[in-house]
Amino acid sequence: MAILVKLSSTVPFALTILSFFSIIAIIESKSFSRILPPSSLGLKREKLSHLHFYFHDIVVGKNPTAIRVAKAPTTNASSPFGAVVMIDDPLTINPDINSKLVGRAQGIYALASQTDFSLLMAYNFAFMEGKYNGSNLSVLGRNSVFSPVRELPVVGGSGVFRYARGYAEARTHSFDSKTGNAVVEYNVYVFHY
Numbered sequence: 183m184a185i186l187v188k189l190s191s192t193v194p195f196a197l198t199i200l201s202f203f204s205i206i207a208i209i210e211s212k213s214f215s216r217i218l219p220p221s222s223l224g225l226k227r228e229k230l231s232h233l234h235f236y237f238h239d240i241v242v243g244k245n246p247t248a249i250r251v252a253k254a255p256t257t258n259a260s261s262p263f264g265a266v267v268m269i270d271d272p273l274t275i276n277p278d279i280n281s282k283l284v285g286r287a288q289g290i291y292a293l294a295s296q297t298d299f300s301l302l303m304a305y306n307f308a309f310m311e312g313k314y315n316g317s318n319l320s321v322l323g324r325n326s327v328f329s330p331v332r333e334l335p336v337v338g339g340s341g342v343f344r345y346a347r348g349y350a351e352a353r354t355h356s357f358d359s360k361t362g363n364a365v366v367e368y369n370v371y372v373f374h375y
């Protein structure tokens with residue numbers, strides 16, 4: 183009995199609190215989204231940039247930059263399907279790995295084809311050169327490594343590359359079939375603000 187009385191006296195109070203919060207919720211929901219003029223974010227003119235560099239995928243060596251982190255039970259040298267590799271590959275201005283470092287490619291590639299050497303690549307270019315220092319581009323695409331030219335979509339970016347869209351062209355510069363180490367020439371074309 184005492185409990186019932188107590189409950190009934192708290193119900194109107196609870197309702198008042200509830201309606202108070204729902205009024206706040208209505209006010210807040212008005213600002214969930216709004217249309218902005220692009221100039222309010224300082225967006226003026228879209229630019230097209232071309233970046234050129236060399237990507238070093240070091241699988242075997244003193245300091246490997248590409249490390250296999252997983253594989254399928256059936257993955258072997260003649261059937262690499264299912265291997266997953268984590269990379270932190272240096273990007274340099276010239277094919278020589280000791281030339282100027284302009285960034286790193288950080289992410290994952292996986293052997294995604296049962297019939298050829300095609301990779302699913304998902305990685306970020308983290309740049310450290312000039313005005314691009316601290317800005318990143320995100321790449322997601324298919325890389326059929328023995329094709330002369332591969333095209334991978336650039337799906338976004340940060341810093342100077344906000345709103346980026348474009349593509350990366352990859353061409354093998356050198357490949358050591360014994361180790362799997364590769365130097366890949368990249369030409370990246372991106373629109374950004």
Ligand SMILES: *[C@@H]1O[C@H](CO)[C@@H](O)[C@H](O)[C@H]1NC(C)=O
Nearest residue numbers: 255256257258259260261262
């Ligand atoms: C590699 O794996 C494939 C598919 O699982 C199998 O058919 C083949 O015999 C294996 N090769 C070797 C050398 O183990």
Ligand SMILES: *[C@@H]1O[C@H](CO)[C@@H](O)[C@H](O)[C@H]1NC(C)=O
Nearest residue numbers: 309310311312313314315316
């Ligand atoms: C890039 O930016 C970082 C952090 O601001 C700075 O320490 C570094 O010296 C810069 N590198 C180049 C090459 O400008």
Ligand SMILES: *[C@@H]1O[C@H](CO)[C@@H](O)[C@H](O)[C@H]1NC(C)=O
Nearest residue numbers: 308309316317318340341342
């Ligand atoms: C780009 O990536 C680096 C890490 O590699 C991060 O420190 C930096 O904040 C990113 N830049 C932007 C503009 O988000």
